[in-house]
Amino acid sequence: MKVNIKKKSKERLEFEINGLTTALAGELRRILISEVPAMAIEWIDFHQNDSVLWDEVIANRLGLIPIKFDQSFFNMKDDCKCDGKGCVHCQVNFALKKKGPATVYSGDLKSSDKKTRPLYDNIPIVKLSEGQVLELEATAQLGLGKTHAKWQGAVVGYDTSEKDGNKYDFIVESACGLPAEKVVMKSLEVLKGKLDDFTKDVERLK
Ligand SMILES: [Zn+2]
Numbered sequence: 538m539k540v541n542i543k544k545k546s547k548e549r550l551e552f553e554i555n556g557l558t559t560a561l562a563g564e565l566r567r568i569l570i571s572e573v574p575a576m577a578i579e580w581i582d583f584h585q586n587d588s589v590l591w592d593e594v595i596a597n598r599l600g601l602i603p604i605k606f607d608q609s610f611f612n613m614k615d616d617c618k619c620d621g622k623g624c625v626h627c628q629v630n631f632a633l634k635k636k637g638p639a640t641v642y643s644g645d646l647k648s649s650d651k652k653t654r655p656l657y658d659n660i661p662i663v664k665l666s667e668g669q670v671l672e673l674e675a676t677a678q679l680g681l682g683k684t685h686a687k688w689q690g691a692v693v694g695y696d697t698s699e700k701d702g703n704k705y706d707f708i709v710e711s712a713c714g715l716p717a718e719k720v721v722m723k724s725l726e727v728l729k730g731k732l733d734d735f736t737k738d739v740e741r742l743k
Pocket residue numbers: 614617618619620621622623624625626627628
């Protein structure tokens with residue numbers, strides 16, 4: 538498998554990959570979308586919500602905020618050394634308190650870990666009128682796009698040329714807090730892991 542990067546920005550990566558079959562190209566696309574761990578808010582404890590929006594609507598909006606994080610530091614909760622109890626390696630806490638008149642933005646979420654925070658500070662959550670208060674605590678954790686779209690790693694398109702049947706052009710746009718390149722690197726690692734497992738299974742059959 539040979540990968541050539543054609544165009545690269547933080548959000549978007551275009552690359553050409555040689556030596557794939559149609560099935561593997563489809564599998565890589567699926568992994569990019571649904572099996573690269575991303576960070577998103579999962580639990581919210583509302584202390585006060587005087588806004589015009591229901592708690593559920595605000596929770597949904599907060600869940601969709603892309604959160605940047607260090608891939609090498611965090612584990613999926615179920616695979617963490619804490620056995621899923623929750624620790625600094627598998628969850629991050631946020632606090633938010635704002636009083637109107639004001640607009641609440643993603644950047645108003647204060648993180649317990651300064652390296653893990655919303656990718657953009659200017660995503661509007663809700664408008665508060667004079668005297669209205671929104672106060673909550675939230676917990677973010679890693680998850681997979683196949684569980685919920687809020688953890689979707691990327692938006693992906695790919696194409697193959699007529700002449701060269703095993704060469705695929707991919708365009709990947711990050712849909713999470715990670716740069717596109719990191720989403721792609723992780724997806725290749727996941728794909729390789731699957732192929733290795735498959736090889737082991739086949740060897741066991743012999
Ligand atoms: Zn943990």
